Amino acid sequence: MSEKIAIVGSGLIGRSWAVLFARGGYRVVLYDVKEELMTQAMEVVQAQLHSLHESNLLLGRDPAECYTRVSTSTFLSSAVEGALLLQECVPEDVELKRKVFSELDTLVSDTTILSSSTSCIVPSKFTETLSHRSNCIVSHPVNPPHYCPAVEIIPAPWTTDLAKDKTISIMKQIGMKPVVAKKECDGFILNRLQYAVLQESWRLVEDGVCDPQDIDTVMTSGLGLRWSFIGPFQTIHLNAPEGVTDYAERYSDGIVRVSKQFGEPRHMTGETLEKVREYVEGEVPMDKHKENLQWRDGVLKQLAVFKQSIPDKP
Ligand SMILES: NC(=O)c1ccc[n+]([C@@H]2O[C@H](COP(=O)([O-])OP(=O)(O)OC[C@H]3O[C@@H](n4cnc5c(N)ncnc54)[C@H](O)[C@@H]3O)[C@@H](O)[C@H]2O)c1
Known part of the structure; x- marks a missing residue:
């Protein structure tokens, strides 16, 4: 048994x-x-x-x-x-x-x-x-x-x-x-990464750099496409002709300069929350929440099927 x-x-x-x-x-x-x-x-x-x-x-x-x-x-x-x-x-x-x-x-x-x-x-x-x-x-x-x-x-x-x-x-x-995880860490790994992206998305919208829909486009038509099969480290390794060391030499200073500007975390309230709510409820109306959950799970299922067919790296 x-x-x-x-x-x-x-x-x-x-x-x-x-x-x-x-x-x-x-x-x-x-x-x-x-x-x-x-x-x-x-x-x-x-x-x-x-x-x-x-x-x-x-x-x-x-x-x-x-x-x-x-x-x-x-x-x-x-x-x-x-x-x-x-x-x-x-x-x-x-x-x-x-x-x-x-x-x-x-x-x-x-x-x-x-x-x-x-x-x-x-x-x-x-x-x-x-x-x-x-x-x-x-x-x-x-x-x-x-x-x-x-x-x-x-x-x-x-x-x-x-x-x-x-x-x-x-x-x-x-x-x-x-x-x-090699040791306990508040938020574990997944949520720490998710919160970092969410916080920076919030800041970009709150500081008037872009609208909420632009964040979703950058993810769904940009970063997220690569991250769904190679992740951020392999992405940067392939983004420089001589690999990750070359990438670090070329871009590390810029990454540090920009990262220093991230500042304090923002609370998810006020006008920005209203702006984000208006956008997401336009895209995903509350009276269609359940249908959209099914739609999301259906797409994830198709992705899971597709990922089985991704060829191994050479
Ligand atoms: N929902 C998510 O997206 C998600 C993702 C990953 C992990 N989790 C974690 O999984 C856990 C469960 O989340 P969920 O979304 O399934 O919640 P849920 O509310 O859907 O289910 C919780 C279940 O626990 C039962 N329950 C309550 N007290 C109980 C007890 N003393 N003994 C036995 N059963 C009891 C409830 O009746 C209910 O059926 C949480 O710790 C959550 O953080 C949730």
Whole structure:
């Protein structure tokens, strides 16, 4: 029988994790404090498994067979019993994470990995006093995780190498691309990069350099196109005839000069917020929010399919 993964919290992210672990060949047990949400989750899991299969993104597995390995439990103790790893997916609130992890600590075996989906709370903030703290880690996915395979792995200072290596290996097995932080860092990696771009975008609009739509054009028709397959470091390496050292010699002074002007972070309020709101609500009306989410996920799915066909570098 395949090994078991427990999902604690079956909302948006919990459901996606269930799909991914089932795709990786594991048995999955979903738990939630709200029973009706687990029923909804099972419907979503079934639909997502079929959708991934249609796009050849189910690692060659049969969606119906994957679905038979997913179940629910109304008891936390039986959900986590004998689990290789549990993936916590409760709302982003440090007190709630502390409470849930304290309860889990009394239920898990000495070998179960306690992995949190938290987007920005470092693991030491909710695991320090636990008797199983050496098995605690963060595995932060990108939404929607079934089309965005990057997952940030953040060990606490007391997480063992064994727990870290096991988590990385499980994540790779289910088709994810783990990025491992060498130490805890507020905001992790993804959100620090996202916030840097967001802050500079805000400043450019607030200081009257450009309109909000220009920021989106620069990303969707410029930077983002390259970044979706080679990232910023390989981009600069290819942007100078002699590679990254040549790039640094040519452009580093300019980068430092401009970067010094970035200044204090801006609060997202006032006239700029109104300007940004007017623009985004014109493009993505609130009464079509759900349809636009589906549209976004559909495009991400097409990109995931396309990325499978990108040839290897020479
Ligand atoms: N939504 C995103 O884009 C995103 C992306 C990456 C990571 N995350 C992180 O994933 C986690 C979950 O986010 P989400 O968007 O899935 O939230 P969500 O609100 O969709 O789901 C949370 C679920 O947890 C359940 N829950 C609440 N208390 C519980 C408890 N004590 N025990 C078990 N279940 C409980 C709720 O009933 C709900 O079903 C958060 O830490 C969030 O930061 C979210």
